[in-house]
Amino acid sequence: MSSLxxxxxxxxxxxxxxxPESMRSPMTNVENDQCWGGRKWTFKSEDQKLWMERMGAKGxxxxxWPKEYGGGGLNKExxxxxxxxxxxxxxxxxxxxxxxxMIGPALLKFGSxxxxxxxxxxxxxxxxRWCQGYSEPGAxxxxxxxxxxxxxxxxxxxxxxxxxxxxxGDKADWMFCLLRTDPDAKKQMGISLxxxxxxxxxxxxxxxxxxxxxxxxxxxxxxxxxVEKDQVVGExxxxxxxxxxxxxxxxxxxxxxxxxxxxxxxxxxxAAETVGxxxxxxxxxxxxxxxxxxxxxxxxxxxxxxxxxxxxxxGSGVGATSAMLKYYGTELNKRxxxxxxxxxxxxxxxxEGEVSKNGWLPxxxxxxxxxxxxGGTSEVQLNxxxxxxxxxx
Amino acid sequence: xxLVLNEExxxxxxxxxxxxxxxxxxxxxxxxxxxxxxxxxxxxxxxxMVNMGWAAIxxxxxxxxxxxxxxxxxxxxxxxxxxxxxxxxFSTAVLGVTAISLAGNEKQKTELLSGIAAGEIxxxxxxxxxxxxxxxQTAMRAEKKGDSYLLSGVKxxxxxxxxxxxxxxxTRTAGTPGEMKGISLFVVDRTAEGVTVERTQMVDGRNxxxxxxxxxxxxxxxxxxxxxxxxxxxxxxxxxxxxxxxxELLGIAxxxxxxxxxxxxxxxxxxxxxGSFQALQHRASHWWSEIELCKSVVLKAxxxxxxxxxxxxxxxxxxxxxxxxxxxxSTNEAIQLHxxxxxxxxxxxxxxxxxxxxxxxxxxxxxxxxxxYALICGY
Numbered sequence: 001m002s003s004l005x006x007x008x009x010x011x012x013x014x015x016x017x018x019x020p021e022s023m024r025s026p027m028t029n030v031e032n033d034q035c036w037g038g039r040k041w042t043f044k045s046e047d048q049k050l051w052m053e054r055m056g057a058k059g060x061x062x063x064x065w066p067k068e069y070g071g072g073g074l075n076k077e078x079x080x081x082x083x084x085x086x087x088x089x090x091x092x093x094x095x096x097x098x099x100x101x102m103i104g105p106a107l108l109k110f111g112s113x114x115x116x117x118x119x120x121x122x123x124x125x126x127x128x129r130w131c132q133g134y135s136e137p138g139a140x141x142x143x144x145x146x147x148x149x150x151x152x153x154x155x156x157x158x159x160x161x162x163x164x165x166x167x168x169g170d171k172a173d174w175m176f177c178l179l180r181t182d183p184d185a186k187k188q189m190g191i192s193l194x195x196x197x198x199x200x201x202x203x204x205x206x207x208x209x210x211x212x213x214x215x216x217x218x219x220x221x222x223x224x225x226x227v228e229k230d231q232v233v234g235e236x237x238x239x240x241x242x243x244x245x246x247x248x249x250x251x252x253x254x255x256x257x258x259x260x261x262x263x264x265x266x267x268x269x270x271a272a273e274t275v276g277x278x279x280x281x282x283x284x285x286x287x288x289x290x291x292x293x294x295x296x297x298x299x300x301x302x303x304x305x306x307x308x309x310x311x312x313x314x315g316s317g318v319g320a321t322s323a324m325l326k327y328y329g330t331e332l333n334k335r336x337x338x339x340x341x342x343x344x345x346x347x348x349x350x351x352e353g354e355v356s357k358n359g360w361l362p363x364x365x366x367x368x369x370x371x372x373x374x375g376g377t378s379e380v381q382l383n384x385x386x387x388x389x390x391x392x393x
Numbered sequence: 394x395x396l397v398l399n400e401e402x403x404x405x406x407x408x409x410x411x412x413x414x415x416x417x418x419x420x421x422x423x424x425x426x427x428x429x430x431x432x433x434x435x436x437x438x439x440x441x442m443v444n445m446g447w448a449a450i451x452x453x454x455x456x457x458x459x460x461x462x463x464x465x466x467x468x469x470x471x472x473x474x475x476x477x478x479x480x481x482x483f484s485t486a487v488l489g490v491t492a493i494s495l496a497g498n499e500k501q502k503t504e505l506l507s508g509i510a511a512g513e514i515x516x517x518x519x520x521x522x523x524x525x526x527x528x529x530q531t532a533m534r535a536e537k538k539g540d541s542y543l544l545s546g547v548k549x550x551x552x553x554x555x556x557x558x559x560x561x562x563x564t565r566t567a568g569t570p571g572e573m574k575g576i577s578l579f580v581v582d583r584t585a586e587g588v589t590v591e592r593t594q595m596v597d598g599r600n601x602x603x604x605x606x607x608x609x610x611x612x613x614x615x616x617x618x619x620x621x622x623x624x625x626x627x628x629x630x631x632x633x634x635x636x637x638x639x640x641e642l643l644g645i646a647x648x649x650x651x652x653x654x655x656x657x658x659x660x661x662x663x664x665x666x667x668g669s670f671q672a673l674q675h676r677a678s679h680w681w682s683e684i685e686l687c688k689s690v691v692l693k694a695x696x697x698x699x700x701x702x703x704x705x706x707x708x709x710x711x712x713x714x715x716x717x718x719x720x721x722x723s724t725n726e727a728i729q730l731h732x733x734x735x736x737x738x739x740x741x742x743x744x745x746x747x748x749x750x751x752x753x754x755x756x757x758x759x760x761x762x763x764x765x766y767a768l769i770c771g772y
Contacts, residue, residue: 266770266772268767268770268771268772269770269771269772271772272771272772277771277772280768280771280772281764281767281768281772282767282772288767288772289763291767291772292763292764292766292767293763295766295767295770296711296714296715296763296766297686297715299690299711300686300687300689300690300711300715301686303396303686303689303690303692303693304685304686304688304689304690306396306689306693307396307397307688307689307692310395310396310397311396311397313395314395314397324681324682324685327678327682328682328686379675381678382674382675382678382679383671383674383675383678385678385681385682386671386674386675386677386678387674389678389681390654390668390674390677390678390681391658392654392657392658392668392669392673392674392677393666393668393669
């Protein structure tokens, strides 16, 4: 047996033994069933806790991170095997985490050895939940125009200012935050990426209620917050490079929306149930046209994500960039929900109650409007494509 | 299968790119058009293509072919979209070879496939009868009479119909228009008695014939595949044809884009390159994104045909539909962003729209394929 086959065998056995039964079905309500971990986390069930802890201890919440930082240490082939074995038993994600998705990879690439040792293992184990302090009231698309500052006090910094659109800022334990450390330098040159505990005196997150009714974001006020010198990632005043790296990462994540949509029940099948068909065609011919156009675009987009991945693997071609995937994927997702709303007619607008699963559709539909804003607007993505790929100045 | 070209396919793509750019640039198309070419293509060029083995790419090895597959062939077709090269490649080496490989008997394969591979035979597919593509609506009759069939009817928009040696004619031997059952395919000599060919000069400078059949008598051996059951072969041939048309449209879209992007970096107005204006940058970025999707969906459709995947009809329709949309966007944007010069016959950018539209309409436009895809998906 090859080592990869024996790895598959061991993985299968380990999962059989360690993945609780109730964690082996797709999430019925993502918002309710997701596990984010952290100091303030209340597990939804004993199984959820067990699943996160066992996977965390094994390092498989971050399977491709090095073992010395708590990760799984898997190579690409082993990672593929693990993913396929998890999919085989329809296992839920044990831990969703901005630590794993964002600051972890940034620390691995740019962080000092001490920072990696300090922060990575608790991320893997789901003990510390992270949030991102990027945007400010006056710095949205023009992120490099941020004004919140950290003043050098000798052995530490003192930070003041206001952050906004901090994802789950009220539930997070630590923040990775962009602050201006040199007010005289050119825009991008005076920014540093720093880390601090949300419990530090002077840090105040306040939830923002969205048009969708939920509050996944906060505005976070910083009043004389003490930031330790050893909590700067990379060099002081060199934070913009890391910020750009993280933004690329974020774009790839958000761009994934369109892809996952392509996998679920088709809009055509849903519409056939609600509006009916005659001779195999939907009775609402305008809706049918819109849906067909969407399905054609969504399929083409899914193949593009596939092609980009394959091109990276084979080392051929430049591949479409994350800016394009982010732009197209989020616009597709918005279109998808506009179609879903039409498919479900007036039922789509029921905000509460059993019949609408507590307003799942109207709330999710409204939430998608933010997809083409967060992580860089569609217009910013088009700017990036024009500048970086097409060479238009 | 990974959604990337393998090394051999990549090499063929590059050699096609080099050859067509040198021997068949748009200037060649202009020369053919201005000279009022009888055939719409250069036979010298076609001979060179045959010598390079391009006519044999889809032909199985036992009939003198290369069996290199649709992904490989489409690399040439895509490049011929960039250079707007007219040749019998599509009608003969894609449609003809596909239909005969699928349904031909041993004698037909030996004679026709070997002939095509050697460059001795050209073919054309005569399917449409009305102004919109609709193969099930075939009304042209073929009546069996003793040891022969009698064919009567009119076919339109037969690409290469005025030059091809042999025609694959889609007829009805049973049933009524609208039904899939009762369709039969025949291989008929273009010069057979009772066949009248009228050449139609199209906007792309190529020919598409109106062919009338008046009691054309053919032997039983002219039947391609089984009587009454030709729709399957036809459908699969059209899927391959549409995947290749999508590849050609991809070449057209990319070349229109590349030339326009270059122009945006050269043309100055208001004291600045027009490519520095955000309104135009966003249009270019969106356009580029659409072409990225096109590259993926075309390759996916071609791979599925090579693999004999059951999803290939759906994928061929997705690919053709998407490319119809983006080729239309591309050729329209190309003219608009070039401004006045884009409207002149002297400048080459205006040639792309004139090839794109006939290629879009051939074997079904966006609407046809969106409808077909939706029906396949059950809505």
